[in-house]
Amino acid sequence: MPKSQPSVAIIMGSQSDWDTMRHASETLKGLGIDHVSRIISAHRTPKRLYDFAAAAKSKGFKVIIAAAGGAAHLPGMTASMTLLPVLGVPIESQSLKGMDSLLSIAQMPGGVPVGTLAIGKSGAINAALLAAAILALGDRKVAGALDRFRAAQTAAVADAPKDS
Ligand code: RP5
Numbered sequence: 001m002p003k004s005q006p007s008v009a010i011i012m013g014s015q016s017d018w019d020t021m022r023h024a025s026e027t028l029k030g031l032g033i034d035h036v037s038r039i040i041s042a043h044r045t046p047k048r049l050y051d052f053a054a055a056a057k058s059k060g061f062k063v064i065i066a067a068a069g070g071a072a073h074l075p076g077m078t079a080s081m082t083l084l085p086v087l088g089v090p091i092e093s094q095s096l097k098g099m100d101s102l103l104s105i106a107q108m109p110g111g112v113p114v115g116t117l118a119i120g121k122s123g124a125i126n127a128a129l130l131a132a133a134i135l136a137l138g139d140r141k142v143a144g145a146l147d148r149f150r151a152a153q154t155a156a157v158a159d160a161p162k163d164s
Contacts, residue, residue, distance in 0.1 A: 010065045064086045072101040088105035
């Protein structure tokens with residue numbers, strides 16, 4: 001049977017973002033959601049960005065997770081070229097601890113939305129979970145996986161703290 005078209009694309013500005021974004025990929029994998037991960041830089045590979053964003057919807061992607069650090073233009077530029085939901089993950093930069101990334105991604109002009117998550121690993125995980133929640137609206141399998149994820153998360157929380 002042919003493999004189905006991945007519904008989520010994870011794009012990131014640099015190889016150096018993968019340490020953070022692998023958490024998005026692992027979360028999607030745990031939920032059984034097919035996805036691809038690609039390096040696309042708004043500044044270093046602008047043509048690759050244009051080609052990806054312009055074709056993303058027709059290729060069958062339903063949600064894009066875009067991560068970048070510093071002058072983090074990748075999520076916003078991607079959103080400007082597609083009607084797909086774009087979820088932005090601010091990478092924790094060395095110089096400003098990701099505040100630069102966060103503000104670059106969050107402060108979009110009205111009319112071109114990017115759903116901005118937390119800085120770093122939490123943002124990467126939550127971007128995957130939010131992508132799953134979007135897909136779950138029209139996909140019972142994903143909805144079931146998300147339900148099980150939440151139940152397992154709740155079950156893993158102890159009633160009382162232990163000494164370590
Ligand atoms: C951004 O610049 C990337 O998203 C990355 O977070 C940051 C630094 O990139 P490298 O210099 O490590 O390639 O475009």
